[in-house]
Amino acid sequence: MSQISPVQVQKYLSGIDYPCNRDGLVAAAENNGADAEVLHALEALPDRTFDGPSAVSQAIF
Template sequence: MGQVSPIQVQKYLAGIDYPCDRAGIVSAAEDNGADNEILQALKAIPDRTYNGPNAVSEAIS
């Protein structure tokens, strides 16, 4: 699996109410049409609560 860009990921996280946990982030990305590579990257982030999009980006990179 190639490395996904945090910028690519952010466009699929629109509309999330933070704080949000991993399951909520993955669900929102699915609802926003994220492809399998993005979804796999999000499913691989630690299962914790994220306070904003920057925290999600840091977890991916």
Template sequence: MAETPNPIQIQKFLGGVDYPASRNALLSSAKDSGADENVIQALEAIPDREYDSPTSVSSAVSDSNS
């Protein structure tokens, strides 16, 4: 599996996201921002729910890869 991106790498591609945001909204924003495959895979691995802040996204990515 690819290396898990760190929270800063992920948030770089999520600028301008209006929270709360669904996983699909986060993926769409990341793709529109030119996110690389590692970031896309990390976001695809998080639970499909509403995220209320960048911190909750980072926590979900960390949890899904531990």
């Protein structure tokens, strides 16, 4: 299994409107064609609202 990067995650979250909750992040990534590793990382996030890309990156990495 390869390791994902913050840039890779943000690529799949492009166009998302913040604040956004975990389910919204996962749905946006799926719609943008994210691979299983990125989806798994997003699904593992805490169930809360994220106020921007940096908050998502901090929670994952």
